[in-house]
Amino acid sequence: MRELAIRLQGVGKCYRSYARDLDRVLEVLSGKPRHHAFHALQPLDLEVARGEVIGVIGKNGAGKSTLLKLLAGTLQASSGSVDIKGRVSAILELGANFHPEMTGHDNVFLSCAIQGLSRGEAEAAYEAITGFAGIGDFIHQPVKTYSSGMVMRLAFAIATHVNPDILIIDEALSVGDGVFARRSFERIMEFRQAGKTIFFCSHSLYQVEALCDRVLWLDAGRLRQEGSPASVITAYGEFVQSESGVEELHHPPGLAAEAAPTLPGAVAPRMLAVEVRVDGHLARAHRVLSNRSTLEITLRFQASPAMPVPTLGLVWIGGDGRLVTSAGSRHDGIVITLDERQQGVATLVVPNVPLLKGYYCLDVYLLCEQGLMVYERVQQAAEFNVEQEGLELGVFSLPHRWRLP
Amino acid sequence: MNPLRRFAMLYAEALWLPVNALRGHSALLRMLVQREIVNRTSGTLLGRLWPLLQPALQVLGFWFLFAVVYDMQNVRGPGYAQYLLLGILPWLCFSELLARATGLFREFGALYARSPFPLHILPVVILVLPTVVYTLVLALTAAWLLGAVAALKTLLLVPALVLWTLPLVLLCAVVGLFVRDFGQALPFLLTLLLYLTPILYFPDMLPAGGRALLWLNPMADWMALVHAFLGGNPVVLAGVARLAGLWLLLLGPCWLLYRRTTLHAREIL
Numbered sequence: 001m002r003e004l005a006i007r008l009q010g011v012g013k014c015y016r017s018y019a020r021d022l023d024r025v026l027e028v029l030s031g032k033p034r035h036h037a038f039h040a041l042q043p044l045d046l047e048v049a050r051g052e053v054i055g056v057i058g059k060n061g062a063g064k065s066t067l068l069k070l071l072a073g074t075l076q077a078s079s080g081s082v083d084i085k086g087r088v089s090a091i092l093e094l095g096a097n098f099h100p101e102m103t104g105h106d107n108v109f110l111s112c113a114i115q116g117l118s119r120g121e122a123e124a125a126y127e128a129i130t131g132f133a134g135i136g137d138f139i140h141q142p143v144k145t146y147s148s149g150m151v152m153r154l155a156f157a158i159a160t161h162v163n164p165d166i167l168i169i170d171e172a173l174s175v176g177d178g179v180f181a182r183r184s185f186e187r188i189m190e191f192r193q194a195g196k197t198i199f200f201c202s203h204s205l206y207q208v209e210a211l212c213d214r215v216l217w218l219d220a221g222r223l224r225q226e227g228s229p230a231s232v233i234t235a236y237g238e239f240v241q242s243e244s245g246v247e248e249l250h251h252p253p254g255l256a257a258e259a260a261p262t263l264p265g266a267v268a269p270r271m272l273a274v275e276v277r278v279d280g281h282l283a284r285a286h287r288v289l290s291n292r293s294t295l296e297i298t299l300r301f302q303a304s305p306a307m308p309v310p311t312l313g314l315v316w317i318g319g320d321g322r323l324v325t326s327a328g329s330r331h332d333g334i335v336i337t338l339d340e341r342q343q344g345v346a347t348l349v350v351p352n353v354p355l356l357k358g359y360y361c362l363d364v365y366l367l368c369e370q371g372l373m374v375y376e377r378v379q380q381a382a383e384f385n386v387e388q389e390g391l392e393l394g395v396f397s398l399p400h401r402w403r404l405p
Numbered sequence: 406m407n408p409l410r411r412f413a414m415l416y417a418e419a420l421w422l423p424v425n426a427l428r429g430h431s432a433l434l435r436m437l438v439q440r441e442i443v444n445r446t447s448g449t450l451l452g453r454l455w456p457l458l459q460p461a462l463q464v465l466g467f468w469f470l471f472a473v474v475y476d477m478q479n480v481r482g483p484g485y486a487q488y489l490l491l492g493i494l495p496w497l498c499f500s501e502l503l504a505r506a507t508g509l510f511r512e513f514g515a516l517y518a519r520s521p522f523p524l525h526i527l528p529v530v531i532l533v534l535p536t537v538v539y540t541l542v543l544a545l546t547a548a549w550l551l552g553a554v555a556a557l558k559t560l561l562l563v564p565a566l567v568l569w570t571l572p573l574v575l576l577c578a579v580v581g582l583f584v585r586d587f588g589q590a591l592p593f594l595l596t597l598l599l600y601l602t603p604i605l606y607f608p609d610m611l612p613a614g615g616r617a618l619l620w621l622n623p624m625a626d627w628m629a630l631v632h633a634f635l636g637g638n639p640v641v642l643a644g645v646a647r648l649a650g651l652w653l654l655l656l657g658p659c660w661l662l663y664r665r666t667t668l669h670a671r672e673i674l
Contacts (some may be wrong), residue, residue: 098583
């Protein structure tokens, strides 16, 4: 058995609410409970081996953030014991503890000290932090003069350069935008490759399944299921669909829509054109004949010479918001070549479109070479109104044949 | 664990609080003190001189009012200025500590609400700068008025006063978090206590009834101790015993309250 990095025994968190403010004071004075408890996290037992990548999924209010905060040490458990071996660093609320009047330099040392680093350790990490953040001479200016992007870059650099043994990531696999987003993503991947323990909480089931060794599904503060990513995510997907339709299945592949970075600047990969043709006609909204029309989607993008060649992803979403199907160049083993201008182009051809009648839309993604980090997302790049001649039911027409005796 | 052992452990924890904070979190303490200096001096012309100038200017103000305007030197002789200056500086240190403590949890909320911050060191953080500043200012004042030996004695006096104030700092931090009105009322309460304590006047200027009640005011005992220690007055052992007794009585319970409050602080903010 591998060495344990985290052991939780009966760890729970309840938030207290009081009918009157005075009750809180009386509770502190007497030590006797006078509150109503809201259990954000029911007592939980968990063992995590060193080097494991743990995914945490669940609906909003399931207790995911509470669990991460307990592990990060920003919350104290109401019950049980939290045993963590090694230094924890969390990418939760980046830059929240910066002091606006202090310089970036001093905030680096303050943040390192809060993380438990000695002055010597902080000095040793300083060059790497400032080099990674890339904010130049601004490091000697008060943080109040920084843009929000610079604050985030410096905070991310600190969080990932304090030599943590355990990294906690809430939602975003990369921060910032442009080239820094790519670098921050690579930095997190380095942790994974270096065998560090990672806790990753996300609504993006695609990313959780792609990255994690084990997944915890929390529901209403309880551990509902724990196991291999495929089994837990399948069960969770069925649960979400049965509960309320499809609200949390909209985002694959890649980051949640609101977290997807935008990419200004010439050096960052970006989508140049999305052309959708049905039976040779170029348009954004199409009438499609089921099992007859041919769909051609041509995607053109600008790559960066400093980064590996991007990959492409396409997701079809039904009128009810449910993900219908997807296609990815990396999954299909397609390597896109670039021209002399560092531009790539690829066309996905779908003959005899097998969708059945209904409304569908297409989202297009420009992704990193691993298909995990989103460089750019084009929402509703095309719309399709599919018509059919027969009376088949459902979403897809399965390729099939009848055999008679 | 039996109650006596728990009680003993509570006191040991509280007694070692400053030592543990200095030993285990020295880098953090240093940065937080720097943060405090930046807070107080950022954007000012005189910058880092202000922490020293503030008590010096306050002393000057009191001296002007009582020694010049009220002409107390003529009433009580040339010793009055010395009496005022030696008494007012420890008082300013004491009142500054309590005023800071009242807003302790709110002042540092941005730090501990979002990071794994050791809340138990907060009371120590606010003790550091006043200890250094008032030791320095009082030492300079004592050197000017009484000579080098008295200046050296202040190196013990101010830290002792600060350590004695620790239970009250813990208590004010707790009350200030739960009862916000306390922060508003404290300046008035401190002003009242200043007038009830023989700092701006000699104890023998009080009527007999007032003098008899001075034993109820621990700051009066502190003033007697300050003037005995620095000025050569006789030491009132009963006063020293009262101060020690009160400190021992408060330290454990106040630390317990503070510890319980840390569990609530993150939720409240």
